[in-house]
Amino acid sequence: MPRLYPLYSSSKGNCSYIGTRSGGILIDCGVSCRKVQQALAANEIPVSAVRGIFITHEHSDHIKGLKMFTKTYNIPVYAQSGTLDFLYDKEQIMSRAVEISGGTEIGDMLVEPFDTMHDAASPCGYRITSGDSVCAVCTDLGTVTDRVRKGVCGASAVLLEANYDEDMLKNGPYPYELKQRISCDIGHLSNRQSGEFASELLDSGTQSIVLAHLSENNNTPEAAWSAVEGILRRDGHEHGRDHMLTVAAPDGCRYVSF
Numbered sequence: 001m002p003r004l005y006p007l008y009s010s011s012k013g014n015c016s017y018i019g020t021r022s023g024g025i026l027i028d029c030g031v032s033c034r035k036v037q038q039a040l041a042a043n044e045i046p047v048s049a050v051r052g053i054f055i056t057h058e059h060s061d062h063i064k065g066l067k068m069f070t071k072t073y074n075i076p077v078y079a080q081s082g083t084l085d086f087l088y089d090k091e092q093i094m095s096r097a098v099e100i101s102g103g104t105e106i107g108d109m110l111v112e113p114f115d116t117m118h119d120a121a122s123p124c125g126y127r128i129t130s131g132d133s134v135c136a137v138c139t140d141l142g143t144v145t146d147r148v149r150k151g152v153c154g155a156s157a158v159l160l161e162a163n164y165d166e167d168m169l170k171n172g173p174y175p176y177e178l179k180q181r182i183s184c185d186i187g188h189l190s191n192r193q194s195g196e197f198a199s200e201l202l203d204s205g206t207q208s209i210v211l212a213h214l215s216e217n218n219n220t221p222e223a224a225w226s227a228v229e230g231i232l233r234r235d236g237h238e239h240g241r242d243h244m245l246t247v248a249a250p251d252g253c254r255y256v257s258f
């Protein structure tokens with residue numbers, strides 16, 4: 001059974017492994033090469049199991065360790081064209097680079113990007129199908145579009161952004177412009193937006209949701225969990241009966257099978 005391992009997840013660094021202990025992919029490489037190595041080892045995944053690194057977008061919390069990781073292990077990097085151009089220009093890829101537009105097969109997995117609304121060159125999330133099992137990684141988006149719905153709906157496990165608590169952001173210390181940038185349509189999802197989408201996902205058959213990419217200044221794990229779970233309860237969903245909801249810490253959380 002394939003698994004989704006959220007290895008690192010916060011505004012400081014993001015990296016997930018999807019697959020089994022014998023083969024899979026990384027989504028993003030936003031922490032140091034050493035930290036990726038450590039997290040894989042802690043989960044008993046040999047680096048040789050990593051067949052490719054799929055990048056969602058070029059912000060540093062998603063690519064920080066990419067240069068060193070690809071230099072050390074020569075694993076190919078997959079991304080959409082705008083992201084790849086940026087990474088090339090900045091010399092962040094030391095291995096083979098593959099531009100993706102539609103689905104890409106790696107081992108027994110089909111990896112499909114879906115465009116997201118975010119302030120980057122060509123940002124995307126990923127839908128991963130392995131046999132009959134589907135999971136999705138959906139972070140760094142300001143709004144949930146129909147493309148995102150199409151990319152994520154029906155996935156049994158979803159890593160879903162819950163970046164900020166709306167009151168904490170509004171009343172917090174960030175300058176006005178930064179508050180606007182985070183909360184706009186090409187920024188990040190709030191806990192409330194995440195909850196509304198999570199409810200749609202459960203209706204589409206999703207069973208496990210891991211809340212991810214929490215802001216360290218404008219959110220807490222408790223606020224994210226209770227805001228999202230409150231919306232799910234409002235809509236008639238019951239934790240433990242028809243879904244599991246967890247929150248990824250900055251240094252990850254337990255894997256989810258899908």
Ligand SMILES: [Zn+2]
Nearest residue numbers: 057059118140
């Ligand atoms: Zn970003």
Ligand SMILES: [Zn+2]
Nearest residue numbers: 011059061140
């Ligand atoms: Zn990010």
